[in-house]
Amino acid sequence: MPEQSNQFARYAVVLLVLGVLARFPVMLFLRHDSIFVYSDFSYAQTAQAILRLNFHALGDRVPVYPLLVALCGLNPHVIWIAQSILGIAASLMIFDMAFRRTRHGLYSLLIGLACSLAPEVLVYESSLMTEALTNFLLVTSLWLITRYDGAGEGNVRYPLALGSIVALAALTRPLTICLVPVYYCFLVPLWPLAKIFRPEGLKRSLFFALQVIVFLLGWCGFNYFNSGYFTPTTLSGENLMDQVDPYVDLAPGRFALLRDTWLQSRWKLKGTPNKNATLVYGDAVSELERRTGETGFQISHEYKSLALYLQIHHPLLCLRRAEQSWMQFWGEPTWDEVVWPEGGRVTLDEFLMTMANFLVREVEAFFLVLALLSIPCALFRLKAFTKLEYLVFAIALWVSVFAAFTEFGENRRFCVPLYMLIIYTFLTRIWLWITATSSVG
Numbered sequence: 001m002p003e004q005s006n007q008f009a010r011y012a013v014v015l016l017v018l019g020v021l022a023r024f025p026v027m028l029f030l031r032h033d034s035i036f037v038y039s040d041f042s043y044a045q046t047a048q049a050i051l052r053l054n055f056h057a058l059g060d061r062v063p064v065y066p067l068l069v070a071l072c073g074l075n076p077h078v079i080w081i082a083q084s085i086l087g088i089a090a091s092l093m094i095f096d097m098a099f100r101r102t103r104h105g106l107y108s109l110l111i112g113l114a115c116s117l118a119p120e121v122l123v124y125e126s127s128l129m130t131e132a133l134t135n136f137l138l139v140t141s142l143w144l145i146t147r148y149d150g151a152g153e154g155n156v157r158y159p160l161a162l163g164s165i166v167a168l169a170a171l172t173r174p175l176t177i178c179l180v181p182v183y184y185c186f187l188v189p190l191w192p193l194a195k196i197f198r199p200e201g202l203k204r205s206l207f208f209a210l211q212v213i214v215f216l217l218g219w220c221g222f223n224y225f226n227s228g229y230f231t232p233t234t235l236s237g238e239n240l241m242d243q244v245d246p247y248v249d250l251a252p253g254r255f256a257l258l259r260d261t262w263l264q265s266r267w268k269l270k271g272t273p274n275k276n277a278t279l280v281y282g283d284a285v286s287e288l289e290r291r292t293g294e295t296g297f298q299i300s301h302e303y304k305s306l307a308l309y310l311q312i313h314h315p316l317l318c319l320r321r322a323e324q325s326w327m328q329f330w331g332e333p334t335w336d337e338v339v340w341p342e343g344g345r346v347t348l349d350e351f352l353m354t355m356a357n358f359l360v361r362e363v364e365a366f367f368l369v370l371a372l373l374s375i376p377c378a379l380f381r382l383k384a385f386t387k388l389e390y391l392v393f394a395i396a397l398w399v400s401v402f403a404a405f406t407e408f409g410e411n412r413r414f415c416v417p418l419y420m421l422i423i424y425t426f427l428t429r430i431w432l433w434i435t436a437t438s439s440v441g
Contacts, residue, residue, distance in 0.1 A: 004103070007105040008096075008099055008105065010105070011095070011099075011105040011106070011108065011109040012092060012095060012096075014109060015091060015092060015095050015109055015112045015113060015116065016088065016092065018113060018116070018117075019087070019088040019091055019113075019116045019117070020088065022116070022117050022122070023084050023088075023122070023125075036076060036080075036126060036127045036128045037123050037124075037126045037127045038123070038124070038127035038128070038129055039127065039128040039129075040128060040129055041128065042060060042061055043061060043065055043066050043069055043128055043129075043130075044066075044069060044074055044128065046058060046060065046061040046063075046066035046069075047066040047067070047069035047070040047074055048070075048074065049066075050063070050066055050067060050070045051070050051074075055222075055226070056226055058222075058223075058226065059223050059226050059227050059233070059234045059297065060233065060234050060235050061233065061235075062170070062171045062172065062173070062174055062219065062232055062233055063171055063219065064133070064168055064171045064172040065130045065133055065172050065173075068082065068133060069128070076128075079128065080125065080126055083124075083125040083126075083132035083133070084125050086125075086132050086133060086135075086136040087116060087121055087122075087125050087132055087135070087136070088116060089136065090115070090116075090135055090136045090139040090140070090420055091112045091113070091115045091116035091420070092112065093139050093140065093142075093143040094111060094112050094115045094139060094143075094420055094423075094424050095108050095109065095111065095112030096143065096146075097142065097143055097146050097424060098111040098112065098424060098427070098428055100146060101428050101431075102428060102431050102432075102435075104431070107427075107431055110427070111423065111424060111427045111428065114423050114427065115419070115420040115423050115424065118360065118419050118420075118423065119353065119356040119357070119360070120360065120416050120419060121135070121416070121419055121420070124413075124416055129413075130172050130173045130417075131413065131416045131417050133172050134169060134172050134173045134176065134417035135416065135417040135418075135419070135420055137165055137168055137169040137172060138169060138176075138395070138417055138418065138420075138421060139420050139421065140165055141162060141165045141166060141169070141183065142388065142391070142392070142421060144158070144161055144162055144165065145162070145186070145388065145391070146388065148161075156203065156207050158204075159187060159203070159204040159205075159207040159208040160207045160208075160210070160211065162183060162187060162208060163207065163208040163209065163210065163211030163212055164211045164215070166179060166180055166183050166211070166212070167180075167211045167212050167214075167215035167216055168215065170215075170216055170232070171215055171216065171219060171232070173417070174232050174233050174236075175399065175402065175403055175406070175407075175414060176399070176417075177216070177232060178398055178399065178402040179395060179398065179399065180212055180216075182391070182394050182395055182398055183208075184205070184208060184209075186387075186391050186394075187204055187208055188201050188204050188205050188208070216232065219232060220232055227295075227297040228297070229297060229301055234296070234297050234300050234301075235300065236300065236304050236406075237281075237299070237300035237301060237302070237303035237304035237307065238277075238278065238281045238300065238303070239406055239407040240303070240304055240307030240308065240311075240406065240407075241262070241277060241280075241281055241303050241306070241307050242276075242277035242278070242281070242407055242408045243307060243311070243318075243321055243322075243325070243405070243406065243407060243408045244306075244307045244310040244311060244318075244321070245262075245266075245277045245280070245408070246317075246321065247310060247314060247317050248262050248263065248306075248310065249263060250310060250314060250317075251306055251309065251310060252309075255305075255306045255309070257288070257291075257292075258284075258288070258302055258303060258306050259306070261284045261287050261288055261291075262280065262284045262303075264284075264287070265280045265281075265283040265284040265287065266280045268283065269283060277408070281303070284303075285299050285300070311405075318405070321408060322404040322405050323404070324408070325403065325404035325405075325407070325408050325411045326400055326401065326403075326404040326411075328408075328411035328412050329400045329403055329404065329411040329412060329414055329415050330361075330364050330365070330368055330400065330415065331357075331360065331361035331364045331365070331412060331415070333357075333361075360419070363422060363423060363426050364415070364422060366426055367396070367422045367425060367426050368396075370385075370389075370393065370425070370426075370429065371393040371396055371397050372397075374389070374390055374393045378390060389425055389429070392421050392422075392424075392425050393425075395418070395421070396418050396421070396422065399414070399418065400414075400415070
C-alpha cells in the first residue's frame with residue numbers, strides 16, 4: 001500500500017506539472033491579447049449587474065458562472081487562470097478515479113493527460129463560456145460518487161454534497177437541470193420500491209432534495225419576483241425558437257404577430273454574415289418591444305408558447321429537427337472542417353486541429369456505441385458494465401436527447417462538458433478489456 005501511495009503521488013505531480021506547462025502557450029498568447037477564443041458577453045453583463053447589486057437586471061443567465069466572472073473582476077487573464085485551475089483539478093480527479101479502477105499509475109496518467117490536454121477542453125478554458133465550470137462540476141460529482149458511494153449507511157454528507165454539486169451545475173448551465181432525476185435515481189435506486197421508504201432511502205432523498213429545493217427553486221422564485229415567471233432562465237423562448245425556426249411559418253393565426261415579426265426579421269438578416277437564430281430573435285424582440293410595449297421577459301414567454309405549440313402539433317418536423325440536433329451533439333463535422341481551404345493550402349495548426357477533432361469524434365462514436373449497448377444490458381440486468389459506467393452513459397444520453405429537443409444552434413458545444421467523462425470511460429473500458437484478454441491468455 002505505501003508503494004502504491006508513492007506511485008500515485010509521483011504520477012499526480014507529473015500530471016499537475018504537464019497540465020500547467022501545456023497551458024503556458026495559451027497564457028503567453030492571452031498576455032498580449034485579451035480577446036477570448038469564444039465569448040458570450042451576456043455573462044459579463046450579468047457579472048457587472050451582480051457587482052453593482054442591480055439584481056433586477058438578472059434573469060437571462062443563471063447565476064453561478066457570472067458569479068465566477070464577477071469574482072475574477074471581469075479580468076480576462078484571471079478568468080482564464082481560474083478556468084485552467086478548474087481544468088487541471090478535474091484532470092487530477094479523473095486520474096484518481098482511473099487509478100482506483102486500474103491500479104496502474106502510468107496508464108492512469110495517460111488518461112488524466114488525455115482529459116487535461118483535449119483540444120476543446122483547452123479552447124473553452126480560454127473562452128467566456130460555461131463549459132469549463134460545468135465540466136469541473138460534473139467530474140466532481142463522479143469523483144464524489146467513487147469516493148463515498150456505499151461508504152457508511154448513515155453518511156449524510158454524501159447526499160448533501162452530491163445534491164449541492166448537481167444544483168450548482170444546473171445553475172451554471174440550465175441544460176443540466178435534466179440530470180437532477182438521473183443523479184437521484186442513482187443515489188436512491190427506485191427498484192425495489194421498498195428501498196425508497198427505508199430510513200436510509202428517506203434520509204438520502206431528503207438531504208439530496210434539500211439542496212435542489214434551496215438552490216433551484218430559490219432561483220426560480222427570485223426570477224418570479226423579478227419577471228413574473230417561475231423559470232430558471234428567461235432565455236427559454238430564444239432557445240426553443242432556434243429549434244422551430246425552419247417551420248415557424250406554420251404557426252396559426254393566434255400567433256400571427258409573433259410569427260410575422262420573426263419571418264420579417266429572418267428576411268431582413270438574410271444576407272448577414274454568420275446569421276443565426278439568436279440574431280433573428282434579438283431583432284424580433286426589439287421590434288415587438290417597439291410595437292407592443294411589452295418587456296423582453298413577456299415576449300420570450302410568448303415565443304416559448306409559440307415554439308411549444310409547433311413542437312406538439314408538428315411532431316414529425318420536431319423529430320426531424322431533433323435528429324439533426326442530436327447528430328450535432330455527437331460531433332457532426334463543422335463547416336470549417338469540410339470546406340476546401342482557400343488557395344488549396346493547409347497550415348500545420350489547421351491540419352492538427354482537424355486530426356484532433358477527428359480523434360475526438362472517433363472516441364465519441366465508440367462511447368456512443370457502448371452507451372446504446374448499455375440500454376438492453378440494463379433492461380435484462382446483465383452485468384456487462386459497472387454501476388458508475390451506467391451512470392455516465394445515462395448522463396450523456398439523457399443530456400444529448402434533452403439538448404436535441406430544446407435547442408439547435410450549438411449542440412456540438414453542449415457535449416464539451418462531458419468530454420472528460422467520455423474519455424475516462426472509453427480508456428478505462430479499453431484497459432479492462434486488455435487486462436481481461438491478457439489474463440485469459
